[in-house]
Amino acid sequence: MNCEWRGRLNAYADGELKEPEFEAMQAHLRTCSSCAAEALGRMQIKRAVHAAATETFVPSAEFRAKLLSSIDEAHAPRRGLWPALVIATASVAAVLVAALILLQPRNRSDVFGEVVDLHTSVLASANPVDVISSDRHTVKPWFEGKLPFTFNLPELQNSEFRLIGGRMAYIQHSPAAQLLFAVRKHQISVFILEDSEKLSKSLGKEATGHRLDFNLETWPQDGLRYIAVSDSNAADVEKLSSLLRAAQ
Amino acid sequence: MRDDRRNADTFAALALPLLAPLYNFAHWLTGNREEAEDLVQETYVKALKGFSSFTPGTNFRAWIYRILRNAFLTSRTGLKANVSLDDEENAVDEPAAAGDPESLLLARLDQAQVRNALEQLPVQQREIILLCDMEEMSYKEIAETFGIPIGTVMSRLSRARGALRELLSSKVQRAGL
Secondary structure, three states, rough: OOOOOHHHHHHHHOOOOHHHHHHHHHHHHOOOOOHHHHHHHHHHHHHHHHHHHHHOOOOOOHHHHHHHHHHHHHHOOOOOOOHHHHHHHHHHHHHHHHHHHOOOOOOOOOOOHHHHHHHHHHHHHHOOOOOOOOOOHHHHHEOOOEEEEOOOOOOOOOOOOOOEEEEEEEEEEEEEEEEEEEEOOEEEEEEEEEEOOHHHHHOOOOEEEEEEEEEEEEHHHEEEEEEEEEEHHHHHHHHHHHHHHHOO | OOHHHHHHHHHHHHHHHHHHHHHHHHHHHHHHHHHHHHHHHHHHHHHHHHHHHHOOOOOOOHHHHHHHHHHHHHHHOOOEEEEEOOOOOOOOOOOOOOOOHHHHOOOOOHHHHHHHHHHHOOOOOOOOOOOHHOOOOHHHHHHHHHHHOOHHHHHHHHHHHHHHHHHHHHHHHOOOO
16 A cells, blocks of 8 residues: 555655656556555545636736736836836837736637647646546546536547546636547647637537648537547547547 | 957846746745745846856756755745755655546646645645746756755656646546546
8 A cells, every 4th residue: 555656656746757767657557556656636625726826916907017017116217217118118129028928829719729729738748647447437427517418439449549637627618628649649638619700700510620730520419519639640630530520 | 348348248148938837836936926926036136247167069058947946945945955855865766646547537637636645745736846847947957956866866756747647637526527
């Protein structure tokens, strides 16, 4: 029960183990079910804390404005006109920066960019998924109660694809299931959410796309919108997409 | 004068994107809006004044979080910033979870319950969990923010998580999940 590895589970869950140790831990977790359950539990608590605490409290617009002006005051002119001018320019710059932040120059209808962001942030994360399982009968029920719809996942046993797990995501402010699949060394994210005209308009009703190094395929199915995205080749994305279309 | 202007620009570019996360963190520390606003304001004023002591290329986030935390600890709780909050030497590992599946159940708690548990934690445990799990700071960044060695970060974090887990599991039991 009290394994010598237990003391390093926090570092593992926090993504702080470096290569040789990380590999050794991974190998250990494959053989020690008690540590594996413990590691999973810690990652889930970590996720839960992240979700519960991030952006819980948001500064009001009035406070932002007040803060900006107090920064200016703290930097107030001491003597002569010249410093005052300099400071005026500086505060204009500060206001501009603040305005840029407030405006968030991101094209809201750019669903492609959004799903690529979500996919890459999962690739970069130490704990990419909230439910870790290669079993569709584990992953699918996990989403029940979290999403206002259900979906079917394909049997992958005789394919080159492997289900890694899933997590909740938001696309255009709508809740979505994000499923992570592996194929060879690559990973594919599949997003499933309620279909809308806006989504079809932004992505195309049934479309494939390529941008930077990412391939995307999207289609409507039973009132839902499916979006598959990956840095893997277009053929892989298409193959997984057709497995998903056939799933029941 | 040119330096002044360049400094103010650089400061704005570095500090303003952190306003929302700093405010959120400040609210988590103080527990209310007015104090969070005061604390963030004090932090920005102090940070701008002391900006010349910031070494470009080093971690600005750790630097400004450290200012916020010190301001909080000194002016609001009367504690000294680097006071040893607990016995660092006698690091005990988290209690081994009794009946492992329990840890999996904890994730079923809803956000309100997790928030409530975080609020119930003593502030010195809450802050380290928030920096690690919410801000996703590395141990090194947390060490810089707190001005303590990485080993101490690990032992504090371990104890804080043990306490959080106990709070969460008491909620699970009460909810009969």
